[in-house]
Amino acid sequence: MNSHLAPPLWRQLQATAHVILSIRRGQSGTAALDAVAAPLRAGVQSLSFAVLRTLGRAQALRQLLAPKSPPAAADALLCTALALLCPSEDAPYDDFTLVNQAIEAAKKTPAIKPQAAFINACLRRFLRERSTLMAHTEHDVAARWNHPAWWIERLQKDWPDHWQALLAANNRQGPLTLRVNPRKVSRDAYLTQLQSAGIAAIPVGQFGVELSGSVVVQSLPGFSQGWVSVQDAAAQCAAPLLLSGLSQRGGLRVLDACAAPGGKTAHLLELADVSVLALDVDANRVARIHQNLERLQLAAQTQVGDAADVQSWWNGVPFDAILLDAPCSASGIVRRHPDIRWLRRPTDIAQLAATQSKLLKALWTVLAPGGRLLYCTCSVFKEEGEWQIQAFLASHSTAKWLPTPGHMMPGAVTPNRLFMDAPLGDHDGFFYALLEKEAA
Missing domain, CATH: 1.10.940.10 (NusB-like)
Incomplete structure (x- = not known):
C-alpha cells in the first residue's frame, strides 16, 4: 500500500x-x-x-x-x-x-x-x-x-416500553442489505455467488440478502447486470404488500406517488407485469429513477409532478394500486443517516404530518373502487404512522385498513409483526398501512 x-x-x-x-x-x-x-x-x-x-x-x-x-x-x-x-x-x-x-x-x-x-x-x-x-x-x-432532548421525549411518549432500545439501535450502524431481482437470479443462486466471492451473507425476508460486512457495491457479483439492488429489508416489504391480493389481475395500473430514487418502483416491476407511473416532484430525482431502472433493465412511465396536485398530472383514469412512500422525518433510518436527528426540529413533525395527510386525501381520489393504497413512511413517530391513518379513516368511510405490519422498529426492537413469514433480520424503522377502497 x-x-x-x-x-x-x-x-x-x-x-x-x-x-x-x-x-x-x-x-x-x-x-x-x-x-x-x-x-x-x-x-x-x-x-x-x-x-x-x-x-x-x-x-x-x-x-x-x-x-x-x-x-x-x-x-x-x-x-x-x-x-x-x-x-x-x-x-x-x-x-x-x-x-x-x-x-x-x-x-x-x-x-x-x-x-x-x-x-x-x-x-x-x-x-x-x-x-x-x-x-x-x-x-x-x-x-x-x-439525540436531542425533544426527540427522546417524543419516543418516550410514543413507545414507553421501547424508547431506550430504539435510541440504542439508532446509534449502531445498519447492515448492508440487498434485494435480489427474481427476474435475473434466484436468491439461493445469488447466495452461492456471494459465497464463491468470499462474501458472507444470510437470507432475510422474501427477497433479501444481508451481508456480514461492508463491500463496494459495484464490485458485487452481477450488480452491473441488475441482479441485485441495495435496499433495507423493511423497505423490501412495500412492493409485495401492495401487490398482495391484486397481482392475479391482468393489466394493473400502479402509481408510485413519491417514487425517487426508484427502489420500490423497480421492486414492483421485478415482481409483476404491471404498468407503473413513477411520479416525483423533483426533476433531478426523476432522472435517478431512470438510471436505476436502466441498470435493472426495467421500464416505467415517469413524470415530474406534485402528487398532492392531482389535476396537474392525472389523466383521469383511476389506478388499481397506489404506493405512497410519503415525505417524513426519516426517524426510522437514523442509523444510516446520523445527521437526521441533529437536522430535525420539533416543529417539523407536525408540518410533515400535514403534508402526509394532504397527499393521502388527494391520492385517494385517483384510486379505483376496490383498489388498494399502501401508505408508508420510514418513521417511528406515531404522528407520521398510526395516528395519521386513524385520522384518515375517521374522515373516509370508504377506506378499510387491511392487516399490515404497522410500525416496524429498527434493529431488534420489534413490538409488531403481523404478516412476516420470513425473519427480516436487522432492518430499519418503517410504518406500513394497506388501505382498500370500498368497491362501487
Whole structure:
C-alpha cells in the first residue's frame, strides 16, 4: 500500500469539522459530504458518522470545558475531536495522535487559527479529567443517548416500553442489505455467488440478502447486470404488500406517488407485469429513477409532478394500486443517516404530518373502487404512522385498513409483526398501512 497517498489526519479532521458545521447550519449530511474532495471523502464520511453518533455527548463535554461558546467553526472542530475522544471499543486513533492532529487542523484553518490555543487547552484538560467529565455528562439526557432532548421525549411518549432500545439501535450502524431481482437470479443462486466471492451473507425476508460486512457495491457479483439492488429489508416489504391480493389481475395500473430514487418502483416491476407511473416532484430525482431502472433493465412511465396536485398530472383514469412512500422525518433510518436527528426540529413533525395527510386525501381520489393504497413512511413517530391513518379513516368511510405490519422498529426492537413469514433480520424503522377502497 502506498501510505504516502493517504491524506493526513489533520486534513480529514478539518474536513469533518466542516461537515459538522454545515449540518449545524441546516445542510444535509449527504450534501455536506458530496462537497468534500474525492480523495478525502471516504475517510471523512467514516469520521463524520462516528462524530454524529456521539455529538450529544461531545456538546455536553464542550459546555463543561467552555461554558461560553467559541466561534462556530472552532466549536465544530472542538466537538469533532471530543466526540472521537469519547471512550469507544473501535476508536480509530490513539488520544495523543488525535489531539495533536486536531490542533494541526486548527492552525491550518484560517477561521479557526486564532482559537488553536483554546482548543488545545480544552482537549488536554479533557484527557486529564476524562472520567470526571464523562460522569458529569451522564446526567444530561441528550449526552447519554446522543439525540436531542425533544426527540427522546417524543419516543418516550410514543413507545414507553421501547424508547431506550430504539435510541440504542439508532446509534449502531445498519447492515448492508440487498434485494435480489427474481427476474435475473434466484436468491439461493445469488447466495452461492456471494459465497464463491468470499462474501458472507444470510437470507432475510422474501427477497433479501444481508451481508456480514461492508463491500463496494459495484464490485458485487452481477450488480452491473441488475441482479441485485441495495435496499433495507423493511423497505423490501412495500412492493409485495401492495401487490398482495391484486397481482392475479391482468393489466394493473400502479402509481408510485413519491417514487425517487426508484427502489420500490423497480421492486414492483421485478415482481409483476404491471404498468407503473413513477411520479416525483423533483426533476433531478426523476432522472435517478431512470438510471436505476436502466441498470435493472426495467421500464416505467415517469413524470415530474406534485402528487398532492392531482389535476396537474392525472389523466383521469383511476389506478388499481397506489404506493405512497410519503415525505417524513426519516426517524426510522437514523442509523444510516446520523445527521437526521441533529437536522430535525420539533416543529417539523407536525408540518410533515400535514403534508402526509394532504397527499393521502388527494391520492385517494385517483384510486379505483376496490383498489388498494399502501401508505408508508420510514418513521417511528406515531404522528407520521398510526395516528395519521386513524385520522384518515375517521374522515373516509370508504377506506378499510387491511392487516399490515404497522410500525416496524429498527434493529431488534420489534413490538409488531403481523404478516412476516420470513425473519427480516436487522432492518430499519418503517410504518406500513394497506388501505382498500370500498368497491362501487
